Amino acid sequence: MKGSTTGTDERLRRPGRIRSVQLGDSRVSFVPDGVIQGRPRAWLPDTTDGFWAAHPQYLDASGHLAASLGGLLVERGDRALLIDTGFGPHALPAEQGAPNGAVRGGAFLRSLAELGREPGTLEAVAFSHLHPDHLGWAVQPAPDGGRPLFAPAVHLVAEPEWAEHAPRGDGRASDASVAALAPYVRTVTDGEEVFPGVRVRITGGHSPGHAEFVITGGGLRLIAFGDSLHSPVQVDHPEWSCVYDHDPARAAEHRRRLIAELAEPGTIGFGVHFADVVFGRVDPDGREPAWRPLDAGAGGDDRLIA
Template structure:
């Protein structure tokens, strides 16, 4: 394993951007940009006036007319000889209620393999929560059946997340997602439910789950630590950098909006003015940055990745 120095530097590796966090190497594996109307639907209070109030959001995170830019991707981590994947996107060829996600066709697996993470080589898949755009590549279609994409991996889900969905009445689109992207993993014996204490818990060397409930009851952020270096993958605790400027902006699909705000404020306060790299699960490029306090709120100072 190569040695790297702080702060986390973007480096060229494989087919996409990567960041070094001490001895850990974090790759962004792109699936797709999300359509322009997504931001207004997902974060309806993030109006163009709000964007105007945070000029640093342009041009990377918002368009000239104030539309939010979002993306779907995974983070693939080399950690102490393990290959770890955080979230698996939307997936290909799946029936989805969202027209932009329905029967998607992207070269995601080729990109993942080019980054050095052939599906058979992945050891661990961490699912920050069980929403459609975070579990899709759990499986792929073969001969009319959905089978696990990562046959040698353990798939981790917080027990609180699993128990919530097991106890509620789901609509048909969500039941379909569980049938094609979650239950096949469970039925193959690859799913592990983990209890995540309030203080967080380690699931692999240098990788910890941090509870950030609200968007869903079992939503977690993923903390990375190596020596004096650290990073946090947001999951959907933070959908977009506009929520650094206005942490009280909630998502239309947050299950407990008040709890989501509380989790987001706690996370951002813990990161502000530190050298911990923030990696956004839906942030468009440059995707990563350092959180700084600014005028009673926060901003993101980008740490761009570099592509080969």
């Protein structure tokens, strides 16, 4: 697919739907939870009103970036790994002057069920980082109320990220809900294989221990890049950091390397916040827009097979 199309424009204005990609013996699927509206000049402070006026396809009817909330399910036979767990069963109204417009989660468990999975069927839950829109459902209690929702699955967190959030000697954590996860957390290191065909790499930038996950199979490579990128427009402008980036300069430096990597043959990207274009490729020829979403299957099927 070359250039912008009416169908792609419509997808840029709505939150993501269930979509899947086959990588050899592994199947990876976006698990939608909801939507977060971003005020474009506040989310990406280096942009201009002129840029957004010239690129209205990225904005919804209310003038916001429509960013998806959710996670990524990786299945290999009967085994399953979940990467990030959405925002949770919450809704927040827009606040004047805040970077976000309205935020709405709540669909995650329904999406998992549609994909044939219940919380108890996961062997591990991994996190790109521990911000609330990635941690959401993991800190919800299970129906019996005695443990976190996805326990006893192991919860995988990059070492430097956990160091920022782990309970201290007095048992307190920066977030009380994170403390409840502590018995199930195992920290992981850069380059570690955390599931068959899935390796973690620690990038920092967005958060102190922000991690990406590289999934390989069938001669393809998929990079689940978490919040290294928040919007497809950053693929064309890696110098534009998000207001939520912990270290904007480091984040921008990493984005440049990441985008070059995404342009390599056989490489697919997954952007959890990328509206309804979460799976895509980067056009190596430097044409804009560089982010090329994978096309829907025949007959309008929302699930994608590459």
